Amino acid sequence: MRKILLLAVLLLSASSIYAGGYRVATQGQRALAMGHAGVALVNSAETAFFNPSGIVMLEDRLNVSVGVSAVMSNVKWQNETTGEYSETDSPAGTPFYAYITYKINEWLSAGLSVYTPYGSEVKWEKDWSGSHLVNNIDLAAIYIQPLLSIRLSEHVSIGGGPIYATGNVEFNRNINQTITDINGNRSNVNIEDSGVTNWGWSASMTVAPTDNFRIAMNYRSEIILEAENGEATFSNIPNSGLVPAENGVKNFNASLPMPAELSIGAAWQATEKWLFALDYNRTYWEAYDNLDIDFVDPSVADSKNPRNYKNSSSYRFGMEYKASSAIDLRAGYYYDQTPVREGYFAPETPRNDSQGFTAGLSYKINENLAIDASFLYVRFKEVNASYDHYMVDGKEVPFKGTYKSNAFIPGIGVSYKL
Amino acid sequence: MKNYLKYIGISACAMFLSCEPEFDNQVQENDIYVSGDADFTNFVSVGNSLTAGYADNALYVQGQESSFPNIMATKFELVGGGEFKQPMMADNLGGLLLGGQQISENRLVLSVTSGSPAPAILAGTPQTEITNKLSGSFNNMGVPGAKSFHLAAPGYGNPAGITSGQANPYFARFASSESATVIEDAASQNPTFFSLWIGNNDILSFATSGGIGVDQAGNLDPSTYGSNDITDPNVFASVYNDLLNALNANASGGVVFNIPDVTNIPFFTTVPNNALALDAAQAQGLTGFFQAFAGIATQTLIQQGVPAAQAQALAAQYAITFNEGPNRFLISVEPSQQNPFGFRQMTDEELLLLTIDRGALQNSGYGSVALTPEVMQVLGILQQGGTPTPQQAMLVLDAVNPIEDEDALDDDEIMMVQTAKESFNATIEGLAQANGLAFVDVDELMKEVSTTGIVYESGVMTSAFVTGGAFSLDGVHLTPRGYAFIASEAIQSINETYGSTVPTVNIGNFGTVTFSDDVQ
Known part of the structure; x- marks a missing residue:
């Protein structure tokens, strides 16, 4: 199993958006097809992510779910006053998950989860109008979490476990709005660090008053990924004693929070064929106050970038219809609030409020194995926004424009039970 | 796996919805702006170095990319404008070669190799060979160095005439034939819209x-x-009218620019005329020197047969008083009956050129007196009531070291420049009105740059040398930001004249002076 996980980590570079900020809500094809409303669903090893306390309520002794999504996002920016425009050409992000649960006895289950809840991959045209803020960013975090779930009574269970998080970040931008080398190439800095690790935890509880109705909550702690001695590569810096930088590598320290998340949900098996799920989700984005890049060398000016995010909510709804003994059809919708405040709309995470439309199905190949597919379309409203906190000579210089984004996220996975 | 998923996704979105997000009104798809009565399909710009994108005492690639008509053309693209071709230089060094010999210097960069930030010539061997003829026609017909009448002069692009000064090396690179004129080559492109900014050099080369x-x-x-020389105003008016008629023959419209006041540009405003800083003792010493000078001058004039009273009156003008603090320099003038020794103190309005030897001003008494020990000795004799020998008296007279004519613009010269400018500008504005063309009052705009400055999102652009942001390191030509400002103002004027809604320019996105320590 460990080898498989390792392989998965190596093969797939996790990433991309969805759910405000850099949260990527694609942690299970079955739940994703239902609007990513999965806290109170207990139907596969996906439960290990959405609600660890639920795994003890799974019927089978062994459950495995693995899957991957392809995030294809597009963002366009334009400024009607100046006629400037640009669009992203972001590579497809591939968030993945792998869960395994094992029922030790009727009141105790154990599990292991590997998933990629946070990430972002945005690539603007190089030297575009906002290149002093970002040319491209690639951020990925992988969470690995052992779990225990204990049934306290017929109706109540609890669960949770420690989380080991490991992250990579690459961030590229131009030094400022104008400076170039002698041939007109924009001066640039690329910061990169990988294998940044830290610990966190999650805890959850399920209450199932009847066989057909379940409510559950899950809390996942904040994990701050602190890059130490990462590599910042300066390029196209003019050869001049007047520029306080030079071509080459400098070390930097920076930290990026993976915010805490609280989910509360209910699931109702209305009839033999119909299942409904509802989640409320709160992400504690206030942890993301600043993106500060502190260069170890005191002669290189630190980069201070206020973000000032606010806590945000998502509202998720999904349903499942048993079309036949082999096929389950699913559909869902969610509304996702942006954590970005007015005046802090930075183009490295150009996320305003969004709506997600989801659909999917499971096909049972046999009693033990099913294929799960999902499709998510994320729609962002056209928005006039600005980032007002870029400093030039002690003066805030806004970067304004109109943004329009969308994303298509197909996903596929398998569920196995024994 | 990654690709496989991507294809599933693409086919899925192709089935359901458009994959690309779309704005309600797309800038890129010409949804927003209108061209009004103007047709920007084929935009041709005619002029001098300011149209070419010349900066830092050279024409080089980066400057050309930031030429004001090129910046305008990127905006015209949003309202049907076509490709804007420029006769690109071979490199970012900017020097010119003629038959392998370098005939013009590389560009200036701001360097700290001398210890403090100062313009210096960028090192490197330039690759732009004038005899390598560029093929095709060019929308940017800006020819550095051209005066108004040059644009209509046959042979102005003939390489054979370059060394004798009959032809222009920049035009020689892309003239359609040896006998072609700039204006013919421009008009033969049948511009649907044009810009004309000419006349600066008709005055400026006199001033600089x-x-x-x-x-x-x-x-x-x-x-x-x-x-x-300064061009005769009637010659200018007649040539300008011909140029406009040629360009306007089939065009939907155009934009013309007037001539800014040269006395506002850093080339003339950077070295102050009162930079002779003296302490009390120095001021007293200099005042004493010129009292002595006046005495010797009186004697000299009397010896030349000038009646004593008259000699005394004439010599009195040389008894110049100096004070502690800044004092105005001395300037050389043509010797005359009124000013037999041919110098005087500068007036408040007179200007020094950026190219003046500032080291000499500070250290060798250029603009005042070279007080050698021998001169001091003579002054000592005078102070003790002695009479110096004729040779000694000559030492005093020769010690005066006034600023030469080519390093300064005096009141008369400023007057000539102003008169010509007023006359040229009246012609330009009048013809713009008569032809219904958009007009940019660069004279007024540059006054604004040099007084209040131009406020934009990230700062204020002024005409201060090096730091102001508007002027490049030659003190005459603009920076990319300065040219972007001109482009933006031209677009506004065009929009007002033709009812178009071409978007304007964010000048903060354009750079100013370039830093480099790779200098000669």
């Missing part, structure tokens, strides 16, 4: 030479003009 040329007002034959 320190006024060593001649004001040719009254001389209607430009073929007799020297390179540093």
Whole structure:
């Protein structure tokens, strides 16, 4: 199993958006097809992510779910006053998950989860109008979490476990709005660090008053990924004693929070064929106050970038219809609030409020194995926004424009039970 | 796996919805802006170095990319404008080669190799060979160095005429034939829209030479003009009218620019005329020197047969008083009956050129007196009531070291420049109105740059040398930001004149002076 996980980590570079900020809500094809409303669903090893306390309520002794999504996002920016425009050409992000649960006895289950809840991959045209803020960013975090779930009574269970998080970040931008080398190439800095690790935890509880109705909550702690001695590569810096930088590598320290998340949900098996799920989700984005890049060398000016995010909510709804003994059809919708405040709309995470439309199905190949597919379309409203906190000579210089984004996220996975 | 998923996704979105997010009104798809009565399909720009994108004393690739018509053309693209071709230089060094010999310097960069930030010539061997003829026609017909009448002069692009000064090396690179004129090559492109900014050099080359040329007002034959002369206003008016008619023949419209006041540009405003800083003892010493000078001058004039009273009165003008603090320099003038020794103190309005030897001003008494020990000795004799020998007296007279004519623009010269500018600008504005063209009052705009400055999102652009942001390191030509400002103002004027809604320019996205320590 460990080898498989390792392989998965190596093969797939996790990433991309969805759910405000850099949260990527694609942690299970079955739940994703239902609007990513999965806290109170207990139907596969996906439960290990959405609600660890639920795994003890799974019927089978062994459950495995693995899957991957392809995030294809597009963002366009334009400024009607100046006629400037640009669009992203972001590579497809591939968030993945792998869960395994094992029922030790009727009141105790154990599990292991590997998933990629946070990430972002945005690539603007190089030297575009906002290149002093970002040319491209690639951020990925992988969470690995052992779990225990204990049934306290017929109706109540609890669960949770420690989380080991490991992250990579690459961030590229131009030094400022104008400076170039002698041939007109924009001066640039690329910061990169990988294998940044830290610990966190999650805890959850399920209450199932009847066989057909379940409510559950899950809390996942904040994990701050602190890059130490990462590599910042300066390029196209003019050869001049007047520029306080030079071509080459400098070390930097920076930290990026993976915010805490609280989910509360209910699931109702209305009839033999119909299942409904509802989640409320709160992400504690206030942890993301600043993106500060502190260069170890005191002669290189630190980069201070206020973000000032606010806590945000998502509202998720999904349903499942048993079309036949082999096929389950699913559909869902969610509304996702942006954590970005007015005046802090930075183009490295150009996320305003969004709506997600989801659909999917499971096909049972046999009693033990099913294929799960999902499709998510994320729609962002056209928005006039600005980032007002870029400093030039002690003066805030806004970067304004109109943004329009969308994303298509197909996903596929398998569920196995024994 | 990654690709496989991507294809599933693409086919899925192709089935359901458009994959690309779309704005309600797309800038890129010409949904927003209108061209009004103007047709920007084929935009041709005619002019001099300011149209070419010349900066830092050279024409180089980066400057050309930031030429004001090129910046305008990127905005015109949003309202049907076509490709804007420029006769690109071979490199970012900017020097010119003629038959392998370098005939013009590389560009200036701001360097700290001398210890403090100062313009210096960028090192490197330039690759732009004038005899490598560029093929095709060019939308940017800006020819650095061109005066108004040059644009209509046959042979101005003939490589054979470059060394004799009959032809222009920049035009020689892309003239359609040896006998072609700039205006013919521009008009033959059938511009649907044009810009014309010409006349600057008709005045400027006089001014930047320190006024060593001649004001040719009254001389209607430009073929007799020297390179540093001021063009006769009637010649200018007649040529300008012809140029406009040629460009406007089939065009939907155009934009014209007037001539800014040269006395606002850093080339003339950077070195103050009162930079002679003296402490009390120095001021007293200099004042004493000129009292002595006046005495010797009186004697000299009397010896030359000037009646004593008259000699005394004439010599009194040389008893110049100096004070502690800044004092104005001395300037050389043509010796005359009124000013037999040929110098005086500068007036408040007179200007020094950026190219003046500032080291000499500070250290060798240029603009005041070279007080050698021998001179001091003579002064000592005078102080003790002695009589110096004629040779000693000569030492005192020769010690005066006034600023030469080519390093300064005096009141008369400034007057000539202003008169010509007023006359040219009246012609330009009048013809713009008569032809219904958009007009940019660069004279007024540059006044604003040099007084209040131009406020934009990330700062204020002024005409201060090096730091102001508007002017490049040659003190005459603009920076990319300065050119972007001109482009933005031109677009606003075009929009007002033709009812178009071409978007304007964010000048903060354009750079100013370039830093480099790779200098000669």
